[in-house]
Amino acid sequence: MMEFIFGTFNYGIYVVLILIGFYGMMAKNNLMKKLIGMNIFQWSIILFYISIGSKKGGTVPVVDPSLHPAIRAVDYINPLPHVLMLTAIVVGVATTGIALALLILIYRTYGTLEEDEILEVLKK
Amino acid sequence: MTVHFSVLIVVVPLLSSFLVFAFGLFQRRVCFPATVAALAACLVFSAGSFRTVLTTGRPVHYHLGGWAPPWGIEYVVDYLNGLVLTAIAIVSLLAAIYARTLVAREIPAAKHPPFYALFLLQVTGLFGMTVTGDMFNLYVLLEIASFSAYALIGMGEGAAPFAAFRYMIFGTLGACSYLLGVGYLYISTGSLNMADLRQILVPIYFSQALMVGLAFLLLGIAVKMAFFPVHLWLPDSYTLAPSCVSVLLAPLFTKVGAYVMIRVLFTVFDPSFSITLLPVTTVIGWVAVAGILFSSIMALAQGDLKRMLCYLIVTEGGYIGVGIGAGNRPGLTGSIFHLLNDMFMMGLLFMAVGAIQAHFRTRTISGLTGLHRSMPVTAAALVVGGLSVIGVPPLCGFFSKWYLILGAIEARQWFFAGALLLGSLLNAVLFFRIFERCYFEAPHDPAHRKREAGVKADRMAMGELIPMALMAVLVILLGLFSGYIVQHAIAHAIPPGV
Numbered sequence: 001m002m003e004f005i006f007g008t009f010n011y012g013i014y015v016v017l018i019l020i021g022f023y024g025m026m027a028k029n030n031l032m033k034k035l036i037g038m039n040i041f042q043w044s045i046i047l048f049y050i051s052i053g054s055k056k057g058g059t060v061p062v063v064d065p066s067l068h069p070a071i072r073a074v075d076y077i078n079p080l081p082h083v084l085m086l087t088a089i090v091v092g093v094a095t096t097g098i099a100l101a102l103l104i105l106i107y108r109t110y111g112t113l114e115e116d117e118i119l120e121v122l123k124k
Numbered sequence: 125m126t127v128h129f130s131v132l133i134v135v136v137p138l139l140s141s142f143l144v145f146a147f148g149l150f151q152r153r154v155c156f157p158a159t160v161a162a163l164a165a166c167l168v169f170s171a172g173s174f175r176t177v178l179t180t181g182r183p184v185h186y187h188l189g190g191w192a193p194p195w196g197i198e199y200v201v202d203y204l205n206g207l208v209l210t211a212i213a214i215v216s217l218l219a220a221i222y223a224r225t226l227v228a229r230e231i232p233a234a235k236h237p238p239f240y241a242l243f244l245l246q247v248t249g250l251f252g253m254t255v256t257g258d259m260f261n262l263y264v265l266l267e268i269a270s271f272s273a274y275a276l277i278g279m280g281e282g283a284a285p286f287a288a289f290r291y292m293i294f295g296t297l298g299a300c301s302y303l304l305g306v307g308y309l310y311i312s313t314g315s316l317n318m319a320d321l322r323q324i325l326v327p328i329y330f331s332q333a334l335m336v337g338l339a340f341l342l343l344g345i346a347v348k349m350a351f352f353p354v355h356l357w358l359p360d361s362y363t364l365a366p367s368c369v370s371v372l373l374a375p376l377f378t379k380v381g382a383y384v385m386i387r388v389l390f391t392v393f394d395p396s397f398s399i400t401l402l403p404v405t406t407v408i409g410w411v412a413v414a415g416i417l418f419s420s421i422m423a424l425a426q427g428d429l430k431r432m433l434c435y436l437i438v439t440e441g442g443y444i445g446v447g448i449g450a451g452n453r454p455g456l457t458g459s460i461f462h463l464l465n466d467m468f469m470m471g472l473l474f475m476a477v478g479a480i481q482a483h484f485r486t487r488t489i490s491g492l493t494g495l496h497r498s499m500p501v502t503a504a505a506l507v508v509g510g511l512s513v514i515g516v517p518p519l520c521g522f523f524s525k526w527y528l529i530l531g532a533i534e535a536r537q538w539f540f541a542g543a544l545l546l547g548s549l550l551n552a553v554l555f556f557r558i559f560e561r562c563y564f565e566a567p568h569d570p571a572h573r574k575r576e577a578g579v580k581a582d583r584m585a586m587g588e589l590i591p592m593a594l595m596a597v598l599v600i601l602l603g604l605f606s607g608y609i610v611q612h613a614i615a616h617a618i619p620p621g622v
Contacts (some may be wrong), residue, residue, distance in 0.1 A: 025293055025297065042296065101286045122286070
C-alpha cells in the first residue's frame with residue numbers, strides 16, 4: 001500500500017490539485033476565485049505531463065555523439081511532454097489574460113465580481 | 125503550389141489576422157477587404173485540396189517542416205475533412221461579407237481592426253482543428269478558436285462579458301479534459317499522430333488507461349460541441365454575442381466539434397472498438413436522444429428568436445449524435461451530411477435573425493408580425509432555413525434526417541428513430557408558429573405599426589442581402605444534389621470498418 005502511494009505520488013498530487021481546481025471553478029461565488037481555480041486546474045495537468053516525461057537516473061536529453069557512440073534512450077528523460085507543456089503554458093497564460101480582461105469589463109458594468117450579486121442585477 | 129494547399133489553409137488566415145490588426149491601426153478601411161481576400165484564398169485552398177482528393181482518390185499528406193509523421197506534425201486532407209473544410213470556407217466567407225454592415229452598427233470604429241483580426245483567428249482555429257492529423261496540434265488550434273470566441277462574444281451587448289466568462293470556465297474545463305485524454309493516450313502509446321495511434325492502439329484495447337483517456341477525450345469534445353448535458357454555456361453566450369459574431373460562431377464551432385468526435389471515435393480508435401468492443405457509440409446515441417427531446421422542448425419555450433435558435437443548435441448536435449449512436453453506414457452518412465447541412469442551415473437562420481434584429485428592431489417571436497411586407501427576402505430566408513431544419517424535401521435537412529432514420533432503423537434502435545421523428549415534429553411546431561406570425565397575422569398593435577413604418581426607411585444593404593440569398597440557394601442546392609454528394613464524397617468519407 002505504502003509502496004503504491006510513494007510509487008505513484010506524482011499522479012496522486014495531480015489528482016488532488018485537479019480536484020481543488022475543479023472545486024474552485026464550480027463552487028466559488030467570486031469570479032476571481034473561479035479564475036484561480038481554473039488556473040490550478042490547468043497547472044495540475046501541466047504537472048502531470050511533466051512528471052510522465054522524467055525517468056529515474058535520466059539526464060538532460062542533449063546527445064553528444066563523441067561522448068556516447070551508442071545512444072541508450074533509458075539514460076535520457078523524455079523531452080517531448082516538456083515541449084508540449086511549453087505550448088500549454090502559453091495557452092494557460094492567454095486564457096488568464098482574456099479572463100482578466102473580461103473580469104475588468106464585468107467589474108466596470110456591475111461594480112462587483114460576486115456571481116450572485118451579478119445575477120441579482122441581471123434578473124431585474 | 126498545390127502541394128502546399130493543405131498547410132496554407134491555416135497559415136494564410138493566421139498571418140493575415142496579424143497583418144489586418146497591424147495595418148488596421150493606420151488605415152481602418154483595409155480591414156474588411158483584406159479579411160475577405162484571405163477567406164477567399166482559403167476557399168481556393170480548401171476546394172483545391174479537396175479536388176485533389178476527389179481526383180486521385182487518396183488523402184493528401186503534408187509534413188510540417190519536412191519531419192516524417194510519427195515525430196513531426198502532419199496535416200491530412202481526406203474525403204471527410206475535405207468536405208468539412210470546404211463548407212467552413214464557404215460559410216465563413218459569406219459570414220464575413222454579411223457581417224460588414226452589422227460590424228459598423230454594433231462595434232465601435234476603433235475596435236474594427238481587432239474585430240477582424242479575431243474573426244480571422246477564429247477561422248484559423250476552425251480550419252486547423254479540421255485539417256490537422258496530430259492530437260496535440262488539435263488541442264492548440266482548439267484553444268486558438270476558443271480564445272477568439274471568448275473575446276468576440278465579450279464584445280456583445282449587456283451581460284455578454286459575463287456570459288463569455290462563464291463560457292470560458294466551461295470551455296477551459298473541456299479543453300483541459302481533452303488535453304488529459306491526449307496525455308493518457310500518450311502514456312499508453314508514446315505517439316500523438318492520429319494514423320500512428322490507430323496502429324499502436326489495436327493490441328492494447330481494454331487497457332484501463334486507454335478507456336479513461338477516451339472518456340476524458342469525449343467529455344472534452346462534448347463540452348466544446350455543446351452536447352446535451354454540457355451545453356449550458358451555449359444559449360447565453362451565443363444569444364448575447366453581437367449578430368456579426370454569432371453568424372460566424374453559431375453555424376461552425378459546434379459542428380467542427382462534432383467532426384472531431386467522429387474523427388476520434390472512428391479514425392483514431394478503430395470503429396470495431398467504439399461500436400462493438402466498448403459500446404461508446406450506443407451510450408452517445410442514448411444521451412443524444414435525451415438531448416434532442418430536452419432542447420427541442422426548451423426551444424419551444426423561448427420567446428426570443430435568437431435564443432430559440434441557440435437551443436436548436438443543441439438539438440442538431442443531438443441528431444449528429446444519434447447517427448453516431450446507430451454506428452452503421454447509413455447512420456454515419458446521415459451524421460456527416462447533417463454536419464455539413466447544419467452549417468448552411470444555421471448560417472442562413474442566424475443571418476436572417478441578425479437582419480431582423482438590425483432593421484426590424486426586434487428579436488421576439490411575437491414582434492415578427494408583418495415581417496414579410498417590410499423585409500420580404502429575410503422572411504423568405506427564414507422560411508427556407510426553417511423548412512430545412514424541420515426536414516421538408518427538397519431542402520438539405522430532409523435528406524440528412526432521412527439517412528439518420530434509415531441508420532436508426534437498420535441498427536434496430538427504435539427509440540433513436542422515434543426521437544428523430546419527435547424532434548422534427550417539435551421543430552415543425554416551432555417554425556410554423558413563427559411563419560404564422562410573419563405571414564398571416566394582421567398587425568393590430570399601434571407601436572408595432574410605427575416600427576414597421578420605420579423599417580421602410582432603413583433599407584437593407586446589398587452586402588447583407590446577397591450573402592443571405594446565396595446561403596438560401598446553397599441550402600436548396602445541397603438538397604437537390606444530395607444524391608451526388610453522398611455517392612461521390614460522403615460514401616468514401618465513412619471510415620473503413622463501419
